[in-house]
Amino acid sequence: FPLEDVMYIKADGSYCDVVLSDRKVCVTKRLSEFEKLEEFGPFLRIHRSHIINLSFVQKIAKAEVGSLFMKDGAELSISKEKRARLDYLIEQFKV
Numbered sequence: 001f002p003l004e005d006v007m008y009i010k011a012d013g014s015y016c017d018v019v020l021s022d023r024k025v026c027v028t029k030r031l032s033e034f035e036k037l038e039e040f041g042p043f044l045r046i047h048r049s050h051i052i053n054l055s056f057v058q059k060i061a062k063a064e065v066g067s068l069f070m071k072d073g074a075e076l077s078i079s080k081e082k083r084a085r086l087d088y089l090i091e092q093f094k095v
Contacts, residue, residue, distance in 0.1 A: 003037065008074070011030070046086055050077070063088065
């Protein structure tokens, strides 16, 4: 599937749910195998269990850590360590 269709990837043990703009696909890979996506587009691992496509972020909670909301309505947690990087990339990609 095209990378621009990937909204986010959610870890589920040895599997991952790849949530696309029109469907969800379960794959037998660990989330760490998808971290390479950061080299190919506006992707960021925001938590130990989520990698997001910044193009599909709808809203970020104003709290220091908190969560964000994707365009499909999903609420995803942001780790403390990733919040500053997320804010920086959001500004760079102007999403």
